Amino acid sequence: MTVDASFLLVDFLAFVFIPLGIFFLLGWLIYYHLNKYGIKGDSTKKVALLFVAILFLISFLIISLFFIINWNEINIEEFIENSNISLYNK
């Protein structure tokens, strides 16, 4: 595994896999509760579906953006050099 590939893997875990994993787990929990304990005939299912749909949209945008970004162009050292964090340290 090259350095770039491992860097990409860490980015993938941090920006896609872990957040989406948490989204999926919490989303399922909410959907499950609304379906199990909601009043049948009420608008519960529609609202639960709306929630899941928007969560899917956000997840889709995250995945798309992850693949749009050219991770090879990202240089953390250069980024820190260009930042003015020292402004706040004075």
Next chain:
Amino acid sequence: MAEKSINLYKEEKFSFPGQHKNEIVVLVLRKHLLTLSPYALQLLGFSLLPVFIYILVVPKVFPAFLGFPYQNVYLLVSLIYFGFLWIIAFIIWTDYYLDIWIVTDQRLLDIEQKGFFNRVVSELDLKKIQDITSNVSGIIPTMFGYGNIQIQTAAEEKKFELKSIAHPVTARRKIIELYKKAREEDKFVFRDKDE
């Protein structure tokens, strides 16, 4: 009109887990939507945070975020943040939505959802109601028409309290109506037995 807004359900299609046979759901009461406004304002504030940071902090501290490809990284982090906010909003909403009082033609159910894994269900037979009080206090509850209903049962049993519900007066009247109906039906049953 008011009855419509507190969900007066007479159709059989409305049902809930643990419903008895021939039991009709008459009222479904939830807290007034306005009780969610403090959470909504907080979430709105938090959702605007990435925008404010981008406008006010980023140009001074992290100017690199203004250009490619770092701009996309900022957007990616913001999207993950929005995803979590969306989930928090729905956890709050689920808690609100599943916190419910169901009035049927036989009983009153107080279902309290505390987080995901804590659910308290209390039940009260309509015939055991001794005293019912509705209370609207404060400027905002008076303006938006929400308040509390307190139901006292026989002896020293637990007092039922329906907090911040919409149209408490109409709901109280409906519960009294159902109580009277239940008592009358009970009398008929006793008469039949006597005969």
